[in-house]
Amino acid sequence: xESVGLHLPTLSVQEGDNSIINCAYSNSASDYFIWYxxxxxxxxxxxxxxxxxxxxxQGQRVTVLLNKxxxxxxxxxxxxxxxxxxxxxxAARNSNDYKLSFGAGTTVTVRA
Amino acid sequence: xxxxxxxxxxxxxxxGQSMTLLCAQDxxxxxxxxxRQDPGMGLRLIHYSVGEGTTAKGEVPDGYNVSRLKKQNxxxxxxxxxxxxxxxxxxxxxxxxxxxxxxxxxGTRLTVL
Numbered sequence: 001x002e003s004v005g006l007h008l009p010t011l012s013v014q015e016g017d018n019s020i021i022n023c024a025y026s027n028s029a030s031d032y033f034i035w036y037x038x039x040x041x042x043x044x045x046x047x048x049x050x051x052x053x054x055x056x057x058q059g060q061r062v063t064v065l066l067n068k069x070x071x072x073x074x075x076x077x078x079x080x081x082x083x084x085x086x087x088x089x090x091a092a093r094n095s096n097d098y099k100l101s102f103g104a105g106t107t108v109t110v111r112a
Numbered sequence: 113x114x115x116x117x118x119x120x121x122x123x124x125x126x127x128g129q130s131m132t133l134l135c136a137q138d139x140x141x142x143x144x145x146x147x148r149q150d151p152g153m154g155l156r157l158i159h160y161s162v163g164e165g166t167t168a169k170g171e172v173p174d175g176y177n178v179s180r181l182k183k184q185n186x187x188x189x190x191x192x193x194x195x196x197x198x199x200x201x202x203x204x205x206x207x208x209x210x211x212x213x214x215x216x217x218x219g220t221r222l223t224v225l
Contacts, residue, residue, distance in 0.1 A: 009152075034212045043116070043202050043216030044155070089154060098143060098162060098211055099170060102154040 004092050004103040011108045013084075019077040021106050023090035026071065031095040033066060035075045038087045038105070047075070047088075077108075085110045113138050116217035118203050124223045125193045133188040133220050135203030141215070142208040144186040145170070146178060148199040149219075155202065161186055162208075193224045 004025045013019045025033070031052050036044040048059045050066050050073070057064050063076040077084055087107050091100040116137045125131055135144065143162055147155040157170030159178040167178045175197060177189045186205075190197060200221050204214040 032212050041218075043204070043218055044214075045216065046213040049212040093212060098160060099157055100155075100212070100214065102156075104152055104154045 004090050004101055008106055009104070011106055012111060013080045013108060014111050015080060015082060017080055019075075019080045019084065019108060021075045021077075021088050021090075021108065023073050023075075023103055024071055025073070025090075025092050027092065027094075028068065028071060029094060030092040032093045033064070033073050034091045034093065034100065035062075035064060036089045036091060036102075038089065040086070044089060080108075080110050082110050082112065084108060115139065116203055116205055116215050118201075118217040118220050120220060121218070122221050124225065125190075126225050127194060129193050131190050131193065131222075133190075133201055133203075133222075135186045135188070135205075135217060136184055137186075137203075137205040137215070138184060139205060139215065140183070141205035142183075143206045143211065144180065145204045145206075145214065146176070146186065146188045147202045147204065148172065148197075149202060150199050158188065158201075190222075193222075195224045198222060198224045 034049040035047040038044040050057045050064045061078045066073045087105040089105045091102045119134045145160040146158040161167045161180040164183045179187045200219045202219050203217040206214045
């Protein structure tokens with residue numbers, strides 16, 4: 001199965017700065033990589049996904065970068081806001097599977 | 113729309129007791145999932161269902177059973193609770209065509225003494 005892991009369990013960011021959350025994966029056959037956000041006391045919420053044939057995908061204030069050579073993906077959040085404080089999970093999925101394999105999560109704290 | 117709802121929100125059990133967690137979704141999603149979340153371990157899939165009347169094992173199915181008698185409901189049962197099942201349980205659902213975007217409920221915090 002897929003194994004995904006995050007590089008740092010915690011990240012502290014100054015409000016207004018850009019945040020970069022990193023994730024590594026082991027299975028080069030994964031077809032999709034997904035980022036979720038979990039606010040305190042709530043269930044995870046989908047942010048953005050990227051297919052393995054892409055290098056970059058942008059959403060609203062977020063960009064996901066995929067480097068298949070080193071099996072690494074990152075989530076960049078522009079102009080970090082207090083509402084971005086949460087735990088961020090990366091996940092992977094094969095196209096012929098229903099299941100997501102989640103990493104352990106990075107806790108992002110935004111300093112005022 | 114309420115989205116995905118879970119009952120109960122909190123529960124304390126004694127070792128050996130049984131209970132059922134209820135998940136309901138009003139988005140007409142085909143797929144439903146049960147996860148557990150433990151500190152430092154992310155989300156692990158317990159069981160999932162790709163349609164009414166069908167269920168399948170996930171990553172950590174031992175000690176749990178599930179049923180999906182109606183499309184909108186997915187039940188998770190603990191037959192004989194153990195302290196190792198102390199966790200936060202999340203239900204999720206998704207469209208068949210959008211399996212990357214799962215919609216999660218608010219979770220059930222279960223403590224087994």
